[in-house]
Amino acid sequence: xxxxxxxxxxxxxxxxxxxxxxxxxxxxxxxxxxxxxxxxxxxxxxxxxxxxxxxxxxxxxxxxxxxxxxxxxxxxxxxxxxxxxxxxxxxxxxxxxxxxxxxxxxxxxxxxxxxxxxxxxxxxxxxxxxxxxxxxxxxxxxxxxxxxxxxxxxxxxxxxxxxxxxxxxxxxxxxxxxxxxxxxxxxxxxxxxx
Amino acid sequence: xxxxxxxxxxxxxxxxxxxxxxxxxxxxxxxxxxxxxxxxxxxxxxxxxxxxxxxxxxxxxxxxxxxxxxxxxxxxxxxxxxxxxxxxxxxxxxxxxxxxxxxxxxxxxxxxxxxxxxxxxxxxxxxxxxxxxxxxxxxxxxxxxxxxxxxxxxxxxxxxxxxxxxxxxxxxxxxxxxxxxxxxxxxxxxxxxx
DNA sequence: GTTGTTCTTGAATGAACACTCATATACGTT
DNA sequence: AACGTATATGAGTGTTCATTCAAGAACAAC
Numbered sequence: 268x269x270x271x272x273x274x275x276x277x278x279x280x281x282x283x284x285x286x287x288x289x290x291x292x293x294x295x296x297x298x299x300x301x302x303x304x305x306x307x308x309x310x311x312x313x314x315x316x317x318x319x320x321x322x323x324x325x326x327x328x329x330x331x332x333x334x335x336x337x338x339x340x341x342x343x344x345x346x347x348x349x350x351x352x353x354x355x356x357x358x359x360x361x362x363x364x365x366x367x368x369x370x371x372x373x374x375x376x377x378x379x380x381x382x383x384x385x386x387x388x389x390x391x392x393x394x395x396x397x398x399x400x401x402x403x404x405x406x407x408x409x410x411x412x413x414x415x416x417x418x419x420x421x422x423x424x425x426x427x428x429x430x431x432x433x434x435x436x437x438x439x440x441x442x443x444x445x446x447x448x449x450x451x452x453x454x455x456x457x458x459x460x461x
Numbered sequence: 462x463x464x465x466x467x468x469x470x471x472x473x474x475x476x477x478x479x480x481x482x483x484x485x486x487x488x489x490x491x492x493x494x495x496x497x498x499x500x501x502x503x504x505x506x507x508x509x510x511x512x513x514x515x516x517x518x519x520x521x522x523x524x525x526x527x528x529x530x531x532x533x534x535x536x537x538x539x540x541x542x543x544x545x546x547x548x549x550x551x552x553x554x555x556x557x558x559x560x561x562x563x564x565x566x567x568x569x570x571x572x573x574x575x576x577x578x579x580x581x582x583x584x585x586x587x588x589x590x591x592x593x594x595x596x597x598x599x600x601x602x603x604x605x606x607x608x609x610x611x612x613x614x615x616x617x618x619x620x621x622x623x624x625x626x627x628x629x630x631x632x633x634x635x636x637x638x639x640x641x642x643x644x645x646x647x648x649x650x651x652x653x654x655x
Numbered sequence: 656g657t658t659g660t661t662c663t664t665g666a667a668t669g670a671a672c673a674c675t676c677a678t679a680t681a682c683g684t685t
Numbered sequence: 686a687a688c689g690t691a692t693a694t695g696a697g698t699g700t701t702c703a704t705t706c707a708a709g710a711a712c713a714a715c
């Protein structure tokens with residue numbers, strides 16, 4: 268009996284996520300989201316109770332479920348090893364150098380912009396970092412078994428370092444998207460695993 | 462003959478820098494700065510032509526000249542070596558774990574919040590990264606001469622990696638200020654210099 | 656066609672924002 | 686004491702912000 272929805276909430280959420288990703292939380296206004304989604308304020312607020320912040324938190328989760336797996340690629344597969352870690356880093360560099368990819372990573376941006384003042388947002392970021400670390404650890408363990416890295420390698424410790432390295436890559440890349448610089452960082456990170 | 466200034470511009474700039482450091486550019490309002498400095502809007506605008514953004518850019522430069530050297534410590538000295546790099550990283554970890562230090566680094570925060578949309582701010586950040594890289598390279602060269610690292614070490618490349626690592630440390634630390642994690646990152650970064 | 660329910664709409668709300676300006680003020684000079 | 690000059694003041698500017706709400710609209714059931 269009720270009037271049917273004229274928009275798909277997931278589509279709206281995707282558009283909102285993109286804006287937050289490009290511009291950050293504070294710099295994205297409701298009017299921006301209205302323009303980007305075509306959905307008027309009233310509908311936006313009734314579809315996403317909790318307003319802008321709730322929409323942002325849902326965007327973070329959507330990013331984790333939609334964008335992150337695409338970036339991780341085969342790194343999350345059980346058989347992942349050095350090549351998949353390398354592939355992930357190369358993808359990061361490629362993104363940072365492309366005009367559309369300069370926005371970096373929504374979760375890294377959130378860590379800096381919001382984590383200190385918003386525990387819920389910080390928790391999503393922590394979850395992402397833990398997920399990254401899990402992948403990296405697993406891939407390093409596979410690499411150790413296959414003799415692709417030195418046998419003495421501390422897999423869990425090196426995984427934590429690799430996670431930090433790719434966060435740092437994103438910071439450096441945002442201020443200075445220079446291919447030589449970014450590739451040097453990646454190459455040296457991998458040389459250390461040798 | 463004119464009426465004398467009732468405040469020291471440098472003092473005001475320091476207070477403004479602290480607010481920008483704690484809260485970021487967008488989240489810091491003129492009213493915040495008025496409260497923090499005790500200087501009324503009119504005086505603020507006449508003392509710092511260019512308004513909020515000019516005050517921010519001046520804050521970045523002030524941070525570079527006041528805060529950064531303190532954090533770098535002996536790392537900028539000509540004789541700096543592995544111990545000084547280690548000291549710098551340990552200081553970062555200590556800061557990230559302390560209640561006052563959770564704000565991280567103003568220049569890293571700026572890289573994420575503003576670099577993509579403000580070329581002048583990005584340039585200051587790039588200058589900072591270059592300065593860090595110069596220190597690190599020099600210290601690694603000293604370390605090589607003294608046999609503190611493996612002879613095969615690529616000093617300039619490793620310096621770039623160390624710079625990225627400390628940016629990453631700041632991102633991770635902001636979302637997850639966990640001592641064990643942060644120390645593991647630092648330890649593994651140094652293990653790689655072997 | 657009427658009714659009930661949920662949706663859409665966009666103007667309206669009040670707060671916060673960056674910024675300005677007329678006025679008042681404090682000083683050295685005369 | 687009177688003047689010229691640079692500063693201090695804070696109410697006021699117009700804008701933008703997140704959010705709300707009354708009114709209208711679309712559908713299924715009857």
